[in-house]
Amino acid sequence: MSTLTKEAAAESIAKNRAPKSKTRGALINKPGWLGYSFLGLVMVAAIYPIYWAFMIGSGDQTTITKREVIALPGPNFLDNALQVISNPTVNFWVAIGNSIIVSTIVSISVVFFSTLAGYAFSKLRFKGRGGLLYFVIATLAVPTQLAVVPLFIVMVNLKLAGTLPAVILPALVSAFGVFWMTQYLEQALPYELIEAARVDGASMFRTFWSIALPSARPAAAMLALFIFIQTWTNFFWPFIVLDKDSQTLPVALSVLSNNYFDDYSLILAGAVVSILPLFVLFLVTGRQLVKGIMEGAVKG
Amino acid sequence: MTTQSVADERSVRLVAFRQTISRWDVKVSPYLYISPFFILFAITGLFPLLYTGYVSLHEWSLIGGEGDYVGFDNFAFVLGQEKFWVSLRNTFSIFLFSSVPQVLLALVIAAVLDTNIKAKTFWRMGVLLPYIVTPVAIAIIFGVMFADKYGIINTFLGGLGIDPIGWHSDVIPSHIAIATMVNFRWTGYQALIFLAAMQAIPRDYYEAAMIDGASRVRRFFSITIPQLRPTIIFVVVTSTIGGLQIFDEPRLYDQFGRGGADGQWRTLTMYIYNLGWVESNFGRASAVAWLLFIIIIIFGALNLFISRQISNGGSKVKK
Numbered sequence: 233m234s235t236l237t238k239e240a241a242a243e244s245i246a247k248n249r250a251p252k253s254k255t256r257g258a259l260i261n262k263p264g265w266l267g268y269s270f271l272g273l274v275m276v277a278a279i280y281p282i283y284w285a286f287m288i289g290s291g292d293q294t295t296i297t298k299r300e301v302i303a304l305p306g307p308n309f310l311d312n313a314l315q316v317i318s319n320p321t322v323n324f325w326v327a328i329g330n331s332i333i334v335s336t337i338v339s340i341s342v343v344f345f346s347t348l349a350g351y352a353f354s355k356l357r358f359k360g361r362g363g364l365l366y367f368v369i370a371t372l373a374v375p376t377q378l379a380v381v382p383l384f385i386v387m388v389n390l391k392l393a394g395t396l397p398a399v400i401l402p403a404l405v406s407a408f409g410v411f412w413m414t415q416y417l418e419q420a421l422p423y424e425l426i427e428a429a430r431v432d433g434a435s436m437f438r439t440f441w442s443i444a445l446p447s448a449r450p451a452a453a454m455l456a457l458f459i460f461i462q463t464w465t466n467f468f469w470p471f472i473v474l475d476k477d478s479q480t481l482p483v484a485l486s487v488l489s490n491n492y493f494d495d496y497s498l499i500l501a502g503a504v505v506s507i508l509p510l511f512v513l514f515l516v517t518g519r520q521l522v523k524g525i526m527e528g529a530v531k532g
Numbered sequence: 533m534t535t536q537s538v539a540d541e542r543s544v545r546l547v548a549f550r551q552t553i554s555r556w557d558v559k560v561s562p563y564l565y566i567s568p569f570f571i572l573f574a575i576t577g578l579f580p581l582l583y584t585g586y587v588s589l590h591e592w593s594l595i596g597g598e599g600d601y602v603g604f605d606n607f608a609f610v611l612g613q614e615k616f617w618v619s620l621r622n623t624f625s626i627f628l629f630s631s632v633p634q635v636l637l638a639l640v641i642a643a644v645l646d647t648n649i650k651a652k653t654f655w656r657m658g659v660l661l662p663y664i665v666t667p668v669a670i671a672i673i674f675g676v677m678f679a680d681k682y683g684i685i686n687t688f689l690g691g692l693g694i695d696p697i698g699w700h701s702d703v704i705p706s707h708i709a710i711a712t713m714v715n716f717r718w719t720g721y722q723a724l725i726f727l728a729a730m731q732a733i734p735r736d737y738y739e740a741a742m743i744d745g746a747s748r749v750r751r752f753f754s755i756t757i758p759q760l761r762p763t764i765i766f767v768v769v770t771s772t773i774g775g776l777q778i779f780d781e782p783r784l785y786d787q788f789g790r791g792g793a794d795g796q797w798r799t800l801t802m803y804i805y806n807l808g809w810v811e812s813n814f815g816r817a818s819a820v821a822w823l824l825f826i827i828i829i830i831f832g833a834l835n836l837f838i839s840r841q842i843s844n845g846g847s848k849v850k851k
Contacts (some may be wrong), residue, residue, distance in 0.1 A: 267644045274641055275658045278720060282665065284684060285673045297682055345568045352565035364566060371573060373769075375828050377777055378804070378821040379580035381587055381814050385597075386580070402576035405569045435554075436561035465666040467780045468801070472809065482668040482780075489672050490787055496676055503669040510664040518657040525660070525721060526728035 282507065289313075289501030296496045312501035321491055322502070323476060327484035328509065334399055334470075334480055335463040339456045341404040347452055350413025351444040355426060365414065371407045380472055387473055394475040403463060409455055412528065416451035417444065454524035457517055464510060481506050581825070587818040594812035606819035610807075616820065618795050619803040620827075622707065626782070626799065627775040629711030630718075635767060638719050639760075642726035643752060656727075659720030670713045671784035678709040678785075700786060706797040713781045722767050729763035730756060765839045772835050776828050777801050800824045 288295050290309035317324040352358070353365050383402065384393065392398040421444060429439040445452075467482040474483055488502045514521070588606050591599030610616045645655060662670070677684045678699035686696040699709045733756065741751050757764075779801040783789050790806070791798025798806075800820060808817030 267647055267649065270644055271641075271649070271655050271658075274720075275655070277716070278659060278662050281670070281673050281677060281716065284677065285669075288676070296676070345572075348565040349569050352562040356562040356565075358559075358562035361562075364570075368569065371577065373773060373829075373832060374577065374581065375773060375777055375825055376577040376581060378801070378825050379577070379584045380804070381808055381818045381821060382580040382583035383576065384808075385583075385587075385814070401572075405572045407569070407573070410566075410569055436557045440565070461664060465664075465668075467666070467668050472805070482666045485666070485668045485672065486784055486789075489784060490789075499672060500676065503672045506669050507665050510666075514657075514661065514664045518660065519653060521663075522653065522656045522660055522724060525724045526731075528725075 282504070285500040286504050289497055289499075289504050291497050293495050293497055308497065309501060309504075312498055313505050316488060316498055316502040316505060319488075321476075322484055322488045323479065324481075324484055324488075324502070324505070326477065327479050327481045330396060330474075330478060331464055331481040331509075334396055335460045337400050338403045338463045339460045341400075342406045342409045342459045343452045343456045345405050346409030346413045346455060347417075347445060347448045348440065349410045350415075350417050350448070351421075351440055353410070353414040354417040355421060355423065355444070368407050368410050372411070377468060380469060383469075384472060393473050394478050396474075396478055398473045398478075399466075399470050399480070402469070406459065409459065412455055413448060413451060417448055420451070421447045454520060454527075457521055458524065460513075461510060461521075481509075584818045584821050584825075587814055588816075588822050590815050592814040592818070594809065594814060599815075602815070606815045607823070610816055610819050610823070615795060615798070615803060616800075616823075619791075619798050619800045622703075622782075622791070622795075622797055623776055623778065623799045623801075625704070625707045626710050626714075626778060626797070627772070629708050630714040631768065631771050631775055633711075634715045634719050634722060634771070635764065637715070638722035638726055638767075639757075641719065641723035642730055643756065645723065645727045646730045656724060659723055661720070662717050663721045665717065667713070667717060667780035668784055670717055671781045674709065674713045674716070674781075675785045678712075700792065701796075703796045706785070706792060710778075710781050710785055710797055714775070714778070718771070722771075725767060726760060726763060729760050733759045765836060768835050768839050769832055772832050773828055776824065776831065779805070800827075 286309065287303055287305050289312055291306035292308055295306060316322060349368075353361060353368075387393045387398045392401070425443050425447070426439055429443050434442070464480075465482065466480075467486070470480045471483050471486065474480065476487075479487070485502060485506050489499050492498045589601060589603060590606075591602050593599065641659060645652075645659075649655060680686070680696065680698055680700050683699060685699065690696065697705050699705045737755050737759075738751055741755055746754065778799050782791055782797045782799050783802055783805075785797060786792070789802075791802050801824070804817050804820045804824070807813050807820060
């Protein structure tokens with residue numbers, strides 16, 4: 233009885249108050265100065281290491297020994313960066329080019345194959361659909377990264393070791409991508425549209441191409457973004473299978489850290505340079521990235 | 533007249549032909565569409581995984597290739613090595629230092645982001661920023677920040693009157709430093725996942741609790757946490773699978789990549805790399821890979837079980 237009245241009271245209060253503010257939770261959760269300063273602190277922790285690297289990277293060899301926690305950047309960042317980029321052992325330009333090639337091809341491929349499979353899993357009827365989808369999801373839990381030894385043997389035998397295809401081929405499909413597109417198309421693509429296209433005589437592939445693909449666009453863009461970042465930052469397998477001419481950016485960065493270990497201003501300038509491309513991408517697409525993570529979380 | 537009937541017949545046949553094609557199209561297409569994933573996964577995922585088992589039962593060198601069948605000798609060898617057990621210890625220790633604080637901190641960040649703050653997108657993008665930094669760059673930067681002698685962290689601690697800590701020379705401090713890199717990159721990302729789940733909780737729950745006089749902290753523990761149960765399980769299990777394979781951060785924590793003078797921060801994946809590509813012994817590297825594979829599966833399942841138990845307890849309290 234008492235709970236009943238409480239619930240009723242809560243409901244009536246909620247109803248009464250609802251029109252005043254459209255923002256959910258506005259009444260309960262007004263952040264105080266404590267909330268803002270906490271977030272400010274988190275933000276400082278997120279930015280400070282990068283700023284610090286820039287500070288050291290813009291000084292000279294002695295900056296690191298000055299022991300200042302917060303200081304202004306020095307004048308040498310461009311010089312240091314150029315010295316790193318033009319160094320023939322580190323091969324930075326080639327590495328950036330390779331990273332762009334690998335990440336772009338992998339993103340496009342994953343998006344295409346994931347959309348194709350996601351369309352089949354969400355909208356087409358065929359025998360074994362449920363079981364096969366379960367299998368795809370189960371592979372997410374398999375640490376395939378550990379199977380580097382045979383993968384390396386295979387790549388050597390195919391004469392692909394030391395070439396970009398050695399990194400691209402194993403990454404062309406993604407279980408996460410298939411799962412992601414299946415989830416999205418499930419609710420975003422109405423059956424009526426597919427049936428209409430079929431009635432008009434479109435082939436299965438034509439239906440996919442002109443109906444499913446366009447409506448998958450928002451999710452596909454987010455997936456492309458994730459895969460691009462994931463591929464760009466990937467280190468373990470590229471480090472094993474690539475060589476000096478085929479290295480991607482993280483591999484080049486590891487070479488840099490091994491070659492210059494007495495001059496931290498150069499190493500850290502290199503680290504900052506390596507962050508820049510994705511940082512620019514983040515400035516442009518960060519909003520979508522946040523949205524993608526949050527939407528994926530609700531579904532997953 | 534004749535031409536007319538021929539044409540008719542032709543069109544009838546054409547329609548029949550088209551229908552056959554169309555029927556096949558409908559039947560075969562789905563399998564065709566999902567086949568790229570399965571074919572490529574079989575070649576680059578499943579086959580190498582099983583083949584790892586095969587290699588682990590053989591003498592196998594980087595240069596010489598396949599040798600004799602040796603049964604479980606490689607397993608016996610690595611299990612008899614102190615290096616293996618030290619690496620296992622390091623892997624788990626780093627994992628604990630990274631996963632537990634990360635989940636807790638991410639929950640708090642998410643709770644604050646879930647309030648009615650100004651400039652929502654700005655804060656959300658801000659906490660996500662470290663995610664786009666390559667682990668290699670993070671490891672290099674933090675490796676210098678955590679330097680034993682001139683490191684900014686020790687300088688800062690010195691300012692607080694704390695003696696310098698051997699972030700590289702000592703076991704636990706080096707684990708904490710490496711875990712800090714992982715936390716730096718992933719905490720904001722996990723916070724956004726938690727935030728999304730928090731926003732899906734019906735606000736009536738909170739209002740009802742408020743009327744019952746529950747404090748903000750009480751509301752967090754009695755409503756938010758139990759409601760987030762599936763999300764917490766998801767985050768814990770995925771970070772287990774990834775965390776136990778950690779390589780980039782410890783590998784680049786110093787310039788030598790050996791995991792410290794005594795291997796004090798050498799992880800199992802680093803051990804696999806050293807066995808395979810430094811000592812040229814693929815058989816032993818594969819044996820460790822299989823062991824780690826089994827550990828991950830067991831530990832992932834265990835985590836699933838434990839976090840289910842814990843959050844079940846939480847929701848029981850609520851009801």
